[in-house]
Amino acid sequence: MWSDDQIDSYVDLCMDQMEKAQEKLQTEFNFGSFERFDFDIPNRALIFSSSGQPQLKCEICFICSTQESSGSLQWAWGNKSLPEDLTSDSLGLKILSEESGLEIFSLPVWEASEQEGWEMASIALNRLGGIGVYRCPAGDSNLFVLIKSVAHC
Structure with a gap:
């Protein structure tokens, strides 16, 4: 079981890593400047567009x-309305429940804020690998996705 200090240190480490990864995505791919995003579910992709033209295609997982x-x-693995091929990677985070002693990693849904969503996304980036994360807003909900790769369209 992790101590409070170990938990705080790990989250800080992951958030720092995510911040660096996000800066690199902004520098190399102009992340955050596109007019819209769309999911291409069959291809496990997130497409960023401007002026009606696709600009970037990102391989993702929820x-x-x-x-x-x-x-x-809600963990992606616990959301039965999402396609399993886009949520199965998130199952790799359940092991943290045993390692850390925190049951939040094994509960499908738990009380949390958007900030904790960012923290869980940063932990996913650290544990599962990838090159960054993206928060997809939808009304009062946010879907956090792990960016595995990016290519220009």
């Missing part, structure tokens, strides 16, 4: 979602 109105986080 990590978790947060909902402001209920103050909750």
Whole structure:
């Protein structure tokens, strides 16, 4: 079981790693500047577009979602409405429940804020690998996805 200090240190490490990864995505691919995003579910992709033209195609997996109105986080593996081929990678985070002693990694849904969604996305980046994360807003919900690769369209 991890101590509070170990948990805080690990989250800080993951958040720092994510910040560096996000800066690299912004520098190399102009992340955050596109007008819209769309999912290409059959190809496990997130497409960023501007002026109606696809610009970037990202290979992704779903990590978790947060909902402001209920103050909750749901792991992608626990959301049966999402395609399994896009959620199965998130199952790799359940082992953290045993390692850390924190049951949040094994509960499909738990009380959480958007900030905790970012923290779980940063942990996913650290544990599962990838080159960054993206938060897909939808009303009062946010879907956090792990970016595995990026290519220009």
